[in-house]
Amino acid sequence: MPYVNIRIAGSLTREQKQKIAEEVTDTLERIANKPRSYTVISFDEMPYENWAFAGELLDNN
Amino acid sequence: MPYVNIRIAGSLTREQKQKIAEEVTDTLERIANKPRSYTVISFDEMPYENWAFAGELLDNN
Amino acid sequence: MPYVNIRIAGSLTREQKQKIAEEVTDTLERIANKPRSYTVISFDEMPYENWAFAGELLDNN
Amino acid sequence: MPYVNIRIAGSLTREQKQKIAEEVTDTLERIANKPRSYTVISFDEMPYENWAFAGELLDNN
Amino acid sequence: MPYVNIRIAGSLTREQKQKIAEEVTDTLERIANKPRSYTVISFDEMPYENWAFAGELLDNN
Amino acid sequence: MPYVNIRIAGSLTREQKQKIAEEVTDTLERIANKPRSYTVISFDEMPYENWAFAGELLDNN
Numbered sequence: 046m047p048y049v050n051i052r053i054a055g056s057l058t059r060e061q062k063q064k065i066a067e068e069v070t071d072t073l074e075r076i077a078n079k080p081r082s083y084t085v086i087s088f089d090e091m092p093y094e095n096w097a098f099a100g101e102l103l104d105n106n
Numbered sequence: 107m108p109y110v111n112i113r114i115a116g117s118l119t120r121e122q123k124q125k126i127a128e129e130v131t132d133t134l135e136r137i138a139n140k141p142r143s144y145t146v147i148s149f150d151e152m153p154y155e156n157w158a159f160a161g162e163l164l165d166n167n
Numbered sequence: 168m169p170y171v172n173i174r175i176a177g178s179l180t181r182e183q184k185q186k187i188a189e190e191v192t193d194t195l196e197r198i199a200n201k202p203r204s205y206t207v208i209s210f211d212e213m214p215y216e217n218w219a220f221a222g223e224l225l226d227n228n
Numbered sequence: 229m230p231y232v233n234i235r236i237a238g239s240l241t242r243e244q245k246q247k248i249a250e251e252v253t254d255t256l257e258r259i260a261n262k263p264r265s266y267t268v269i270s271f272d273e274m275p276y277e278n279w280a281f282a283g284e285l286l287d288n289n
Numbered sequence: 290m291p292y293v294n295i296r297i298a299g300s301l302t303r304e305q306k307q308k309i310a311e312e313v314t315d316t317l318e319r320i321a322n323k324p325r326s327y328t329v330i331s332f333d334e335m336p337y338e339n340w341a342f343a344g345e346l347l348d349n350n
Numbered sequence: 351m352p353y354v355n356i357r358i359a360g361s362l363t364r365e366q367k368q369k370i371a372e373e374v375t376d377t378l379e380r381i382a383n384k385p386r387s388y389t390v391i392s393f394d395e396m397p398y399e400n401w402a403f404a405g406e407l408l409d410n411n
Contacts, residue, residue: 046340046347048170048207048296052270057321059155059163064320066158072312076305077297085170085207086158087113089150089272094242096290097249097269102242103290107218107225109353109390113170118199120277120285125198127280133190137183138175146353146390147280148235150272157168164168174392181338181346188341208341209296211333211394216364219371219391224364229401229408231292231329235353240382247381255373259366260358268292268329279351286351303399303407310402330402331357 047079052089054096054103062088108140113150115157115164123149169201174211176218176225184210230262235272237279237286245271291323296333298340298347306332352384357394359401359408367393 049069057065066086073079093104110130118126127147134140154165171191179187188208195201215226232252240248249269256262276287293313301309310330317323337348354374362370371391378384398409 046207046298046342048209050294050296051317052292052294053317053321053323054290059165061320062155062158063163065316066163067161068316068320069313070158070161072309072316073295073297076308076312077301079297082160084158084160085168087152087170088156089152090156091270091272094245095271095273097245097253097267098290099265099267100250100253102246102249104242105246107176107220107390109174109392111172111174112195113172114195114199114201115168120287122198123277123280124285126194127285128283129194129198130191131280131283133187133194134173134175137186137190138179140175143282145280145282146351148274148353149278150274151278159168181348184338184341185346188346189344192341192344204343206341206343209335210339211335212339213392213394216367217393217395219367219375219389221387221389222372222375224368224371226364229329229359229403231331231357233355233357234378235355236378236382236384237351244381248377251377251381252374255370255377256356256358259369259373260362262358268290270292281351303409306399306402307407310407311405314402314405326404328402328404331396332400333396334400 047073047084049086051086052091054091054093056090108134108145110147112147113152115152115154117151118149169195169206171208173208174213176213176215178212179210230256230267232269234269235274237274237276239273291317291328293330295330296335298335298337300334301332352378352389354391356391357396359396359398361395
């Protein structure tokens, strides 16, 4: 029952999400023996301003 | 101090959120002895396109 | 595809988890029209010392 | 590699996010010896209607 | 700054975690143009008893 | 109703958790006008092996 939450700065196209979902599901099947039909993935697309690294918001960079 | 995060595909009406919050808070009080005033719930309403199951985005289905 | 994460201070018996899972799944089916077979729930049982409320660790109280 | 997720009801200005990021990063460096360059922070700004406390949505209050 | 949280029922060997981390980091680089050095991954290994699907704890199955 | 989840590699002493909780709660009060009594914090202390950065598990370093 893997649940994978992918949080990124910015947005992804539908096509990118579909391809990432396929690959991550495949990785968990091949490496961890988790059947495809058990894997749930969610994407959180967040503004750069809502991320900080080393104390600086990402939209500073 | 239960914290419950409910993530769904699509959206909920305000009325649905209120009813779900009541019932989940009540469940935790009756079953787990957590006082009502300790339970915090958050809802994440996410596009179908941001969920994948078995390697396919939910808006495929 | 609801994903519900229930985080609590302390632990739950297996029976409490089973009952909570049933009730929350049922709530989401009745109120939000989410089919039973779409709901995934995870429980995080955490030490009281790993929670703080109003700036005080819960094991202070 | 601390990852800090700050979820709030309502929104924050960019300036508030920057100041919070600085202070939390500094706190983890001073108290927990986590180098600044290891700390990642994300902010989730959520509608009041998407939070419940004690079984009531926050926008009730 | 992708942050990926992988939550599974049961445990993984160190080797499985390393391989999954490599592949997921690579997927995000190839598909979403996220530089390797921006990707942070965390694994939560949880008892089967702490997961429910369709209202039943996973250790029922 | 801020909810702050602090996830770290390794562990913290009880004293470190108490001090971090105080400072983060204070930061949110001063900067974001969130009353002390609204802030809930949880700590996840995770093995270094359960974190990856740039495709390498943290216990490699």
